[in-house]
Amino acid sequence: MKKAPLLIGIALTATLALAGCAAGGSSSATGKNATIEIGSVYEPQNLDNTAGGGQGVTEALSGNVYEGLFRLTDDGKVENLLAKDYSASADGLTYTFTLQKGVTFHSGAKLTSEDVKFSIEKVLSDKSQSARKSSLAPIASIATPDDSTVVITLKGRSISLPYNLSYVSIYNHAAKNFTTTEDGTGPYELDQWKRGSTLSLKRFDGYWGTRAKNAEVVFNYFSDATALNNALLTNAVDIVTSEQSPDALGQFTSNKDYTVTDGKSTTKLLLAFNDRVAPFNNVLVRKAVSSAIDNKKLLSSIWGKYGTVTGSMVPPTDPWYEDLTSVNPYDPALAKQELAQAGLSNGFSFTLDTPNYDPHPAAAEFIKSELAKVGITVTINTITADEWYSKVYKAHDFVATLQEHVNDRDIVFYANPDFYWGYDNPQVTQWIDEAEQATSTAEQTALLKKANEQIVADAASDWLYLYPQIVVASSKLSGYPVNGLNSQFYAYGIVKK
Amino acid sequence: MTTYVFRRLLFLVVTLFLAMAVLFVLLRLLPGDPANALLSLGATPQQIAAAQARVGADQPVLVQFGTWIGQLVTLDFGTSYISDLPVGPEIASRLVVTVPLTLIAFVLAVVVAVPVGFVAAYRSRRWYGLALSALSQLGIAVPVFWIGVLLITAFALQLRVLPAGGFPRDDWADPLDALRSLLLPVITVAIVMSASITRYVRSAVLDVLGSDYLRTSRALGASFGSAMWHHGLRNASVPVISILGIELATTFLGAVVVENVFALPGLGSMLLKAIAQHDYPDIQGILFVSTFAVLVIGFLADLVQRLVDPRLRDSVSGNDAPKNAAPLSDGERAEQQGAT
Numbered sequence: 001m002k003k004a005p006l007l008i009g010i011a012l013t014a015t016l017a018l019a020g021c022a023a024g025g026s027s028s029a030t031g032k033n034a035t036i037e038i039g040s041v042y043e044p045q046n047l048d049n050t051a052g053g054g055q056g057v058t059e060a061l062s063g064n065v066y067e068g069l070f071r072l073t074d075d076g077k078v079e080n081l082l083a084k085d086y087s088a089s090a091d092g093l094t095y096t097f098t099l100q101k102g103v104t105f106h107s108g109a110k111l112t113s114e115d116v117k118f119s120i121e122k123v124l125s126d127k128s129q130s131a132r133k134s135s136l137a138p139i140a141s142i143a144t145p146d147d148s149t150v151v152i153t154l155k156g157r158s159i160s161l162p163y164n165l166s167y168v169s170i171y172n173h174a175a176k177n178f179t180t181t182e183d184g185t186g187p188y189e190l191d192q193w194k195r196g197s198t199l200s201l202k203r204f205d206g207y208w209g210t211r212a213k214n215a216e217v218v219f220n221y222f223s224d225a226t227a228l229n230n231a232l233l234t235n236a237v238d239i240v241t242s243e244q245s246p247d248a249l250g251q252f253t254s255n256k257d258y259t260v261t262d263g264k265s266t267t268k269l270l271l272a273f274n275d276r277v278a279p280f281n282n283v284l285v286r287k288a289v290s291s292a293i294d295n296k297k298l299l300s301s302i303w304g305k306y307g308t309v310t311g312s313m314v315p316p317t318d319p320w321y322e323d324l325t326s327v328n329p330y331d332p333a334l335a336k337q338e339l340a341q342a343g344l345s346n347g348f349s350f351t352l353d354t355p356n357y358d359p360h361p362a363a364a365e366f367i368k369s370e371l372a373k374v375g376i377t378v379t380i381n382t383i384t385a386d387e388w389y390s391k392v393y394k395a396h397d398f399v400a401t402l403q404e405h406v407n408d409r410d411i412v413f414y415a416n417p418d419f420y421w422g423y424d425n426p427q428v429t430q431w432i433d434e435a436e437q438a439t440s441t442a443e444q445t446a447l448l449k450k451a452n453e454q455i456v457a458d459a460a461s462d463w464l465y466l467y468p469q470i471v472v473a474s475s476k477l478s479g480y481p482v483n484g485l486n487s488q489f490y491a492y493g494i495v496k497k
Numbered sequence: 498m499t500t501y502v503f504r505r506l507l508f509l510v511v512t513l514f515l516a517m518a519v520l521f522v523l524l525r526l527l528p529g530d531p532a533n534a535l536l537s538l539g540a541t542p543q544q545i546a547a548a549q550a551r552v553g554a555d556q557p558v559l560v561q562f563g564t565w566i567g568q569l570v571t572l573d574f575g576t577s578y579i580s581d582l583p584v585g586p587e588i589a590s591r592l593v594v595t596v597p598l599t600l601i602a603f604v605l606a607v608v609v610a611v612p613v614g615f616v617a618a619y620r621s622r623r624w625y626g627l628a629l630s631a632l633s634q635l636g637i638a639v640p641v642f643w644i645g646v647l648l649i650t651a652f653a654l655q656l657r658v659l660p661a662g663g664f665p666r667d668d669w670a671d672p673l674d675a676l677r678s679l680l681l682p683v684i685t686v687a688i689v690m691s692a693s694i695t696r697y698v699r700s701a702v703l704d705v706l707g708s709d710y711l712r713t714s715r716a717l718g719a720s721f722g723s724a725m726w727h728h729g730l731r732n733a734s735v736p737v738i739s740i741l742g743i744e745l746a747t748t749f750l751g752a753v754v755v756e757n758v759f760a761l762p763g764l765g766s767m768l769l770k771a772i773a774q775h776d777y778p779d780i781q782g783i784l785f786v787s788t789f790a791v792l793v794i795g796f797l798a799d800l801v802q803r804l805v806d807p808r809l810r811d812s813v814s815g816n817d818a819p820k821n822a823a824p825l826s827d828g829e830r831a832e833q834q835g836a837t
Contacts, residue, residue, distance in 0.1 A: 222760045
């Protein structure tokens, strides 16, 4: 027993010695030799976004390691990137792209039109799991008359083609393994991917454009938001790409060592009705439910002063955005009136299929209590993400559900009567199809505005709120994207003082 | 002894095979579709079909099982449904974190729990003996993640002497750096493990303290320390060794909560993610490794028990009388049956 205090003493000394050792943490280099440590919860499943790589691939690799013919800037504009120039024929069916000269892949191979053709076909292939595959469906054929020219022929007009092409990463057609290695044209090359932990990129000195402003970027992945915030607080990471936990913001907003930016997100939380089945096949019932829920109160109870209520599927960064919150306003008296008109003055009950991850359970509870005030009884059925896909998305076996939709320009889902929510309005479908075939962006915008107004008038879904896109960074950092549209996160402009 | 070892090893292999068969069938019986993790919200029906084909529900279950067992023999765990990455190297890179975490925590827990349990038993009527016993009760009751969060708040956020989580990019290239990252997780796991072990050590020592043979040894002139060392400890350690084996085995995968709190890329967090996505190759690979580890630990614990307790040595089950011993008296026979 006399040995015990000695042992404890040895243990304590060893602990303090270890603790006192020089820190790992963030490097002390600044300026163009800096290493930027980025914290995120979206780890890629693999490195190929046509093979189910997921949101994490866009965040870590798009614009950083891989580039497209076009680039979607942080404020939603489409700029030429690998396409130095392009022109469309008068009938809008033939697009000719001229590639930038002198572009090399990380392996040293030169970029040619062959690589562009290969990359687009990769998205369109039978095995492709790319989320963009259906938007490139108008492409009929791709020709490569010479090394720096690509000619795309379409089956029908598609005004969004340059925009859709900004999502297509250009791969080296000779590369073998896209899931664990990369060979892109971007300002960074992949240094190391330690799954479950970090993905590091180092500056590519052979880059054809402006060199990155930092030497290395490391994405650190966390599955727990608290662990991520702790890492930021202890300077283990310099920036968090998207703050997920509203409660944690308080630690950063009042702290001068950190800058909190509220950008424009494209993620919407929806109460999606199954427009095919009773009672939600009746527009009056959908309008009633929409008017019975105080969206502003829900948003502020989850996000405080952040986020926006838009009243429709269209976020402010889409060109056809309009504030339509007055169409189905929060008005319980109106809701009761509409229910009576629908013959349901005694209310009704339904089951709400709720995904089990934040913020859906909290939103479900709120909706339940709001609807109880107008005589509607909600039974909350909590399900996993996997079950949601099987039950709601594929089998359409639901009455109403909650889901977050992250894409921008996804009003097009309402043109498809077979989409999970079953909204079927032929006029809307026609307007949306015509919008895609418009000859000018002004025409496209006008048509989509009409479509959006109709969708909202029909209360096809209840668009609860638009998530805020909150980036929290050390005050020493500048040049980082604040909107992060579609989860992209361009790291090449980040400067560390 | 050698026959025993051989028989046990055979038993181990058969158990492993059976466990894997049950797991394989169970996974495919449970509801949930591995293909869903590959899909996005804009997925076309054709993409849905392609995802189904990729996770390969096209061959009969027996054929799938046969192929998998065949691959296992060459330690080829296949590739993940979701990431397309080979499972084996992935598991290896996670073991580099989980194995040191588990082993160091285990050693620390034993080093702390054995003396503490002993004192709690020997001085069970003094205030400090009672206090140690109460403390160990508390250690079992408190949730492990709460201890982790407290330690992070104190040492990482307030005092800034240790990292709040994560593991160095280059693994053990800088051993001190890796140990710094593991220090708080190790302490967290060790606190809970040692609380449990303390309870068992205490009750085993209490048993021994009240035993006839110890009193006889004292009566024959041995000092307390000598009697404990030569007779008491070996008897007390037999049940404790079983517990140590169980604790080590459960901590191996049970550290998943600690891994989440400390953002460690360990085996537990890989398993959790694989289960959520129904990634069968990952799940099967991890459970093969962990079942193997549990069986080996159990086997080693058994072996150590036999080395410590001669009465167990010459039999498989421990219930038979040793072959070369003199016939037992009634008292000895009763004692032997009590010992197993």
